[in-house]
Amino acid sequence: MTSKELREYLLPRAAEREPGFRHELDTISQRGLQVIAAVLLGVPLFEGAISLTVLPRAWAALSWVWEPILLALLGGAILLVLGLPGGQRHARLLGVGSGALTGAILIWTTLLTARIDEQVVHTIPGKLAVVMLVGVAAVPMRPLQALGLGLSFGLSHQLLIAGAFGLGIMPSAPWETIHLIFIAMLALLATALTAVVYAQRHASYLAHRAAVKASEELCQVQSRVLLAENAAALGRVAAAISHEFNSPIGSLMSGVETLTGMAQRLNDAGPAERQRLLELQSDLCRTIRESARRLQQMVGRIQRFTNLERAEILAADLNQLLSDSAALMEPELRENVRLDLQLQPVPPVVCRPEQMSAVFSSLLSNAIRAVNGDGKIGVSTARIGDQVEVRIEDDGRGMSPEELAQIFTPGFKVEAGRVAAGNWSLFSSRQIVHEHGGEIEIESASGKGTLVRVRLPFGAQQPAALSA
Numbered sequence: 001m002t003s004k005e006l007r008e009y010l011l012p013r014a015a016e017r018e019p020g021f022r023h024e025l026d027t028i029s030q031r032g033l034q035v036i037a038a039v040l041l042g043v044p045l046f047e048g049a050i051s052l053t054v055l056p057r058a059w060a061a062l063s064w065v066w067e068p069i070l071l072a073l074l075g076g077a078i079l080l081v082l083g084l085p086g087g088q089r090h091a092r093l094l095g096v097g098s099g100a101l102t103g104a105i106l107i108w109t110t111l112l113t114a115r116i117d118e119q120v121v122h123t124i125p126g127k128l129a130v131v132m133l134v135g136v137a138a139v140p141m142r143p144l145q146a147l148g149l150g151l152s153f154g155l156s157h158q159l160l161i162a163g164a165f166g167l168g169i170m171p172s173a174p175w176e177t178i179h180l181i182f183i184a185m186l187a188l189l190a191t192a193l194t195a196v197v198y199a200q201r202h203a204s205y206l207a208h209r210a211a212v213k214a215s216e217e218l219c220q221v222q223s224r225v226l227l228a229e230n231a232a233a234l235g236r237v238a239a240a241i242s243h244e245f246n247s248p249i250g251s252l253m254s255g256v257e258t259l260t261g262m263a264q265r266l267n268d269a270g271p272a273e274r275q276r277l278l279e280l281q282s283d284l285c286r287t288i289r290e291s292a293r294r295l296q297q298m299v300g301r302i303q304r305f306t307n308l309e310r311a312e313i314l315a316a317d318l319n320q321l322l323s324d325s326a327a328l329m330e331p332e333l334r335e336n337v338r339l340d341l342q343l344q345p346v347p348p349v350v351c352r353p354e355q356m357s358a359v360f361s362s363l364l365s366n367a368i369r370a371v372n373g374d375g376k377i378g379v380s381t382a383r384i385g386d387q388v389e390v391r392i393e394d395d396g397r398g399m400s401p402e403e404l405a406q407i408f409t410p411g412f413k414v415e416a417g418r419v420a421a422g423n424w425s426l427f428s429s430r431q432i433v434h435e436h437g438g439e440i441e442i443e444s445a446s447g448k449g450t451l452v453r454v455r456l457p458f459g460a461q462q463p464a465a466l467s468a
Helices: 003-010 019-053 056-060 062-082 085-089 091-113 118-138 143-166 176-268 271-306 318-332 353-370 401-405 424-435
Strands: 314-316 337-343 349-351 375-384 387-394 411-415 418-422 439-444 450-457
Touching: 019 062, 019 085, 019 091, 019 118, 019 176, 062 085, 062 091, 085 091, 091 118, 091 143, 118 143, 118 176, 143 176, 176 271, 314 318, 314 353, 318 337, 318 353, 318 375, 318 387, 349 353, 349 450, 353 375, 353 387, 353 424, 353 450, 401 439, 424 439
Parallel strands: 337 375
Antiparallel strands: 314 349, 375 387, 387 450, 411 418, 439 450
């Protein structure tokens, strides 16, 4: 490892400058401190039970009682400070400080208990090791913070032993040097361990962020693929749709021309003729309004069909979305193919209507292409428990088990000597349905048609991301 890499391990300044990573560390620190505080608050009960059964002589001494009391007070103080705004922002420093205080409490109370049993002083290294390991595991310290915690143990050890000598509690301490060597090794080991854990946490954070970014980009690509396929479908039905537009446009033009000529005749008409012309004028106005309404409806359907990139979340009527999609696909139907809608009343579903319209249009387009000769495509809806089920069934050519097994796997295939995308629309449709908390299932057999079921939740069962 180079000196630069070693400095980055011990002084991770770049990682600390990332707001998202620091927020994650603060969140982990707060949770870790809450667990530590709960443990410290439970120490009096645990140590009381152990003392009464294992060390009754030590429990009789007032010095033994101070350890659980002080640790419990420290646990309560940690929870109190965490409740303050500043405490949450500096959770890691609070963790280092509480660890140093815990070490000092354990050293001092152990020295007090040594007046009864000198052997207990040998438990100090073990207690400090437990505190250090718990701190490193629960609080994501920086390496130098772990080193500082270890050094605080050594400083407390020397100062408190000196105080014990001064008070006459400890006549001698031949084990002092051994303890210091152990604490120094513990500090270095904890620093190295913290550096490795910190680097792993940062690497995991970067990997998670990259995965989220890749997922967002994949969703955008899927939306564009589905939009492109829908645009291609619109191109296929453009000629047929033009006929649908020509009819109301012709009525509009004829009505306007008739009204223009009628306005001139009204000036010279007699009472009887004038009444007849006014009635005719009223009928023409009704025809014009109806033609305008039809044009507006068709334009709205096309907009809902193509506006996939809108992220608007609404409570939508799936029956209306299916009716719009079926109306747009109808010009693509051959004369011998019948589209049958059996739409039952269903609850509204909170969704992105443009995306769900694209899914239904894609499934209908696949069904239309699958029908051979005379055929029928059935579209139905029903409420099943806390879900709305949409069924699209055709009696077309169906699929073999091998094709069905790969139906949601995107890829490329050769058709008429040209490379074309395969299954991308179904892959994208399934992703959109899953994002809405639903499921899509396909049943098919060669020569027996295909059944597609789309189930979407409504009400309280909907994903939180769409309910917000």
